[in-house]
Amino acid sequence: MSIDRERVREHLVDYVDGTLPPEARREVDAALADDSALAAEVADLREAIRLASTLATPIDPPRDLEARVRSAVDGSTRSVVRWVVTGGAGLAAAAMLVFALGGPYGADDPSRDSVRVEAKSPEGETLGRRNLQHDFDRFEPKGSGPEAEEEEAEAPREPAAVAKSSDAPAPAAPVARPTPGAVDGGARRLRGQPGQPGPARGGGKKTEASPGADEPVQWGHNRVSADAAVVEVTIACPVTARPSVIEALVRTIVERRLATSAVRLKDGLALRVDVPATARAALLRALTEAGATGGWPTPAIDGAWLVRIPTR
């Protein structure tokens, strides 16, 4: 039987959707019976649909979204920059931290802003607040001044230092230096000890997470864009057995602005990373020196990598 393969392929979208008229469907069925490659393609299409449909769950907007939209339309306020960051061992199981840059976005001089940290329950109840003072005036691009040397010298062995090898580009934006106190404390905790679980393995108690408590808020990195209007905050989880791996990855990726997204998997992280050729070797070395095992970067996919790093 002669099969016009391309013509059949044109019908496959409707075929897998079940919307193909009976006569055309019989024609495709016959073609599939004779062409295993075509049949495999149909199986792939169905698998793609099945996978994507697993995401088809209802999405509830934030409770205050409507009010925020109205407010934005009014023009009376500008939404603060917010990141929801979760994942610190000390964070309460039901709590999340909301880091917000105080003051209107980009309006005031951010150098005198503090970062307000709120812990909220999933229901939106505020569990505690804390202001973290940031010395924004001290931001300087890493490697551009004497402070960079100081930071290098003070830092424990960090893969990020490897990432500063000559084949890697200079950071694209200033990097926030931790302020002594809460932030620095958080950074130290973030680094953790390779091979050791954190204090709340198996689920921390709420009291450990409350920003209102003395426990330093655990966060790893922040950065400010060139105009100091945007703060990025990322948190690495210090309770994993391999915090150095996460630390290395986050430092390298954040400092080099490589990551566009990150997803935590059950046993690791999946990050979408846009890796310029000049940074590829540095990133891999950073991972290697951090002792990453069993991780695997995929080949470049449209200029991006999916990097999966085990966290325990």
Added chain:
Amino acid sequence: MDSPQQDSGVADEALVRAAQAGDRTAFDRLIERHHGMVFGLIVRVLGDRETATDATQDAFVKAYTGLKHFRGEAKFSTWLYRIALNQARSVIRKRKTGGPKVFSLFSRRDDDDTRSEDVSDLTYEPSAAADRRETARTIHAVLDTLDDDDRELIVLRDVDGMSYEAIAELLEKPLGTVKSTLHRARLKFVARYRLVADGAAGAPELDRGILGS
């Protein structure tokens, strides 16, 4: 594309006309009706609730300021969703071009109704639910690697369940183009998913000797 809510019996078009005439309350009604759907669309495209929250606000601001240009040639909802999609694309472009990133390492996902797992799932108990959640996260990660057009088509059709006709109208593309592009996008998506799900099998070059055993 149907409006998500026509609860009060007042059609979108009537509210649009009132809003165009300066009735701010009418636009508030449109916000009330559509903010959830707009947010859902943007979340599915971006995979990030926090970024989507800001993008939703920006989309409505753009809709409001551009309302005077709305001629009613398409449904208001379609017009609004087009703005939302453009807003999401803008966010993605900024991500890719290295502009100020909104990058949350453990960002909440739409499937992340179990935030507690984010902090306590380090002692995992094998379970079907955990597997499903990991699958969902992996799928999100893989979708992130697709081109914008491919990702949007899969999200709109296979996640949101939008009709081909509505997608074609939303994206302003011929129906045939939508279907053929979706066909290729699905194949690319499943191939990449397998690459991720199957581990290093698909990455022999970089896997060997780089990260150890």
